[in-house]
Amino acid sequence: MTETPRTKPQARNTPTVLIVGAGPTGLTLACELARSGVSFRLIEAAPGPQPGSRGKGVQPRTLEVFDDLGIVDRVIANGRMAMPIRSTALDGRVTLSGTETLGEHPDIPYPASLVTPEWRIEEALRLRLAELGGAVEFGTALSGFEQSDESVSAVVVKGGEAETVTARWLVGCDGGHSIVRKEAGIAFAGETREEVRMIVADVRVDGLDRDSWHMWRHEEGLLGLCPLPSTDVFQYQAGIAPGQDPEPGLANMQEILERRSGRTGIRLHAPEWSSLWRANVRLADRYREGRVFLAGDAAHIHSPAGGQGMNTGIQDAHNLGWKLAAVAKGASPALLDSYEAERRPVAAGVLALSNARLEQALEEKGIPTHRDASTTQLNVSHRGSALARDDRDESARLRAGDRAPDATRLTTVEGERRLFELTRGGRFTLLNFGVPTAVAVPPSGLRTLHVVGRPTGPDDVADTEGHLAGAYGAADRALVLIRPDGHIGLISDAGDASAVSDYLAAIG
Structure with a gap:
């Protein structure tokens, strides 16, 4: 009871x-x-x-x-x-992938995905x-x-x-x-697809290196062993088709491993955590x-x-x-x-x-x-939202609602900074590329970064390598308002300070 x-x-x-x-x-x-x-x-x-x-x-x-x-x-x-992902195909061929990154770009500080539990x-x-x-x-x-x-x-x-x-x-x-x-x-x-299931477990493994994520393709289904950084375990993944044993116990997991990998020298220990996932x-x-x-x-x-x-x-x-x-x-x-x-x-x-x-x-x-x-997810955008306003045409690469890109090599009175260092903190930031008119600031305030040739004040930034203007496609009079969540709220290439004031006033 x-x-x-x-x-x-x-x-x-x-x-x-x-x-x-x-x-x-x-x-x-x-x-x-x-x-x-x-x-x-x-x-x-x-x-x-x-x-x-x-x-x-x-x-x-x-x-x-x-x-x-x-x-x-x-x-x-x-x-x-x-x-790296080391994948063994059905015919036994081994390929290595997953090491590619987005490359070095001043607007992207983290060019690859991270694996961590x-x-x-x-x-x-x-x-x-x-x-x-x-x-x-x-x-x-x-x-x-x-x-x-x-x-x-x-x-x-x-x-x-x-x-x-x-x-x-x-x-x-x-x-x-x-x-x-x-x-x-x-x-x-x-929908819940009961026929699509997968054993997922955290296990210690003997006989397998931790240099890469190991995958085997098999007629029965996939098998993966991914070393989890900062731990001594691997994440075990095995697709379970209808009619196959879905028990996430050691004996069944070991049997699946040997059958699908063709290797008997890899030994699993009792799972520290396990689950049967359903689609x-x-x-x-x-x-x-x-x-x-x-x-x-x-x-x-x-x-x-x-x-x-x-x-x-x-x-x-x-x-x-x-x-x-x-x-x-x-x-x-x-x-x-x-x-x-x-x-x-x-x-x-x-x-x-x-x-x-x-x-x-x-x-x-x-x-x-x-x-x-x-x-x-760098292309997640809120274009068309009530909170996205700009005076750019449809062909523009960057529009209001898009993720606000980063920019490196910005010079401030405190030394070199990247844009994301200056926009942290959950507040609105206005990038002012040269508009002399002050923007009316609501009581809660916002930080305005003035893009200048030589910084003299705490809110001045010099776009030393042109990365900031390049990322935002900004002309000399542009105003760009970045939201607290790192998306662009407003872009005014015309330098319309009243548009910024109206935007902030509408939010309240």
């Missing part, structure tokens, strides 16, 4: 935002709110940090988000960029959250909620005691089985119901092919976080309408990409290794 939770006599906590789920998405959102000084509670039903490698691919765009949050060095230190990502985010004064409330589950025009009243349970928490907003970052989504009555359209591809009908929002796997579930799911969730939180913080401080509530308008089309595109790569993996009996702008 389930014990009925004991209810505390009154709600003693009224955070601005209640976040449900402390995976990468929820932790990113909490960090965004913490650095903006917005109160929140971050609850997680699990008793402690989740074990297992799970998602292990971090894309270049997500590394830029981590750069902005101040954890990218920590994450990279526990990972490996451009890990998901728990390392969560660890880095929890450390950053602690530095910002926040923490995860483990062993605390959402029981239910009601909402009004002004707030959300949620019941959370910890240690058998129920507490009512009243917040301005509730955000469900609680995964594919999201309680928040179900309680909000939001449909989760898509579940779904997209929430909407990302918002009143004061309740969805982000990450609660809003979209992907195939792991292409390494997109975790990255998309982190970028959801990066988008939503600054908007919640702005509205909490007095910005127009309409700003929150742009969250779904911008992020749901991105998730739909990512679902299409990951589905295509899943079909390719099933056909080729292996994991697709080709990487391009779509998998790196």
